[in-house]
Amino acid sequence: MIDVLIKNIIRFVFLILLQVGLINNIELSIFMSPMLIVLFIILLPIETPKWLLLFSAFLLGLIVDIFMNSLGILAFSSVLVAYLRPFYLIITAPRDGYEKGNVLGIKDYGWSWYLRYALALTLILHFFYFLLIGFGQENFLVVLWQTIISSFVTLLLITVHQLFVIKK
Amino acid sequence: MKAFIKFIIKYHFTLIFLLLQFISFLLIVSFNTNPKMAFWSTANTVAGSFNQSISEINKYFSLEKENKKLVKENIYLRKKLIKNYKKNKVVSKEIKDTVLYTQRYSLISARVIQASLYKENNFITIDKGSKQGVKEGDGVISSEGVVGVVRLVSKHYAVVLPLINKSFSLSCQLKKTHYLGSLIWSTTDYNKSSLLNIPSHISIVEGDTLLTTGYSLIFPTGEYVGTISSFSQKEGESFYDITVDLGVDFRSLSYVYVVNDLLKPELDTLYMKIND
Numbered sequence: 001m002i003d004v005l006i007k008n009i010i011r012f013v014f015l016i017l018l019q020v021g022l023i024n025n026i027e028l029s030i031f032m033s034p035m036l037i038v039l040f041i042i043l044l045p046i047e048t049p050k051w052l053l054l055f056s057a058f059l060l061g062l063i064v065d066i067f068m069n070s071l072g073i074l075a076f077s078s079v080l081v082a083y084l085r086p087f088y089l090i091i092t093a094p095r096d097g098y099e100k101g102n103v104l105g106i107k108d109y110g111w112s113w114y115l116r117y118a119l120a121l122t123l124i125l126h127f128f129y130f131l132l133i134g135f136g137q138e139n140f141l142v143v144l145w146q147t148i149i150s151s152f153v154t155l156l157l158i159t160v161h162q163l164f165v166i167k168k
Numbered sequence: 169m170k171a172f173i174k175f176i177i178k179y180h181f182t183l184i185f186l187l188l189q190f191i192s193f194l195l196i197v198s199f200n201t202n203p204k205m206a207f208w209s210t211a212n213t214v215a216g217s218f219n220q221s222i223s224e225i226n227k228y229f230s231l232e233k234e235n236k237k238l239v240k241e242n243i244y245l246r247k248k249l250i251k252n253y254k255k256n257k258v259v260s261k262e263i264k265d266t267v268l269y270t271q272r273y274s275l276i277s278a279r280v281i282q283a284s285l286y287k288e289n290n291f292i293t294i295d296k297g298s299k300q301g302v303k304e305g306d307g308v309i310s311s312e313g314v315v316g317v318v319r320l321v322s323k324h325y326a327v328v329l330p331l332i333n334k335s336f337s338l339s340c341q342l343k344k345t346h347y348l349g350s351l352i353w354s355t356t357d358y359n360k361s362s363l364l365n366i367p368s369h370i371s372i373v374e375g376d377t378l379l380t381t382g383y384s385l386i387f388p389t390g391e392y393v394g395t396i397s398s399f400s401q402k403e404g405e406s407f408y409d410i411t412v413d414l415g416v417d418f419r420s421l422s423y424v425y426v427v428n429d430l431l432k433p434e435l436d437t438l439y440m441k442i443n444d
Contacts, residue, residue, distance in 0.1 A: 033287070050184075051184050069291040076196065
């Protein structure tokens with residue numbers, strides 16, 4: 001139990017450092033700002049208390065917001081993702097339900113389930129992030145393309161992460 | 169009361185969710201309207217020093233380019249030295265008149281420690297803050313031209329709203345015709361911007377220079393902004409669509425100057441009197 005907690009805290013810190021230290025500094029196009037921090041929300045254990053799910057997502061978004069001068073926007077998007085996560089998990093539950101202690105990853109639930117789950121959460125986060133960032137002036141098609149391309153890149157990075165996990 | 173507690177426990181997930189979304193919403197609104205939110209930005213001490221240590225590493229890769237820029241600026245300034253000019257008129261007595269000139273602008277040099285190029289709302293963070301005399305609303309220029317305006321200030325850092333931010337607008341002047349227009353960034357290209365409000369009855373040419381006006385109280389008069397790269401006129405519209413090549417290359421920007429208008433307090437009190 002403590003083990004899982006420490007693991008998640010380390011992941012929380014590591015993902016923020018990776019996001020603000022590396023990913024945010026690689027700027028290639030207006031369509032590419034992958035938010036790898038969504039991986040933290042994706043990988044939180046199933047039995048995480050719901051209030052903790054929301055508060056940790058809020059804190060995660062808020063800290064990265066400060067580094068991006070977009071105060072509140074990422075916090076809003078990631079809290080929304082955290083709120084929708086349990087509903088998604090109920091809808092897509094495997095036939096025998098989730099087992100306690102299982103990790104929401106490829107190892108326990110397979111490629112196809114995991115990628116769909118990760119994609120759903122990633123798309124929601126990016127869509128609301130880009131919608132709020134360009135609020136008022138931006139044409140909707142740009143927001144859609146930004147969401148699609150950035151989500152795709154994020155998903156690629158998440159998959160790379162899973163490959164490491166499987167090897168272990 | 170019991171029923172109320174029961175209600176809260178039953179729906180705590182949704183209630184916390186709504187509360188956090190409400191807080192986020194308040195943060196978004198106040199960050200975009202309140203200029204005193206430096207703590208919540210990259211001007212924050214932790215975020216600032218983090219970005220600074222990253223930029224320390226990157227600094228070494230641009231040294232050669234920076235040197236070339238400095239040499240170019242030195243040549244420009246040296247050309248202006250009085251000893252390079254031959255006197256045409258013989259003046260019998262030279263008096264250095266300190267009454268004739270009052271210093272209006274002072275410059276603070278700063279280093280860019282973080283910048284974004286590919287967002288709708290791009291920001292630049294610099295390593296000078298209120299301790300070094302940077303104030304909110306000060307202009308920021310570089311050797312290549314106008315960069316932006318200081319938006320948030322903390323003790324050691326400041327966040328600059330650059331020309332390449334959707335909420336930035338700057339009134340500037342065409343060098344040849346002296347017509348005023350406003351520069352607003354509506355492209356997604358960090359090299360280009362657009363100039364609005366130039367009426368179509370005046371003639372403009374490609375390559376015409378854009379300079380700052382003296383009206384803005386932010387930048388010195390005649391600071392370089394960019395050149396007109398192309399223009400067009402839509403049927404039935406009374407204004408041109410003008411695309412501007414910005415003078416500053418935001419991608420390689422690493423040293424800037426913060427402009428302090430020393431006469432601004434005086435002018436501000438004057439304007440206050442008019443408004444009263």
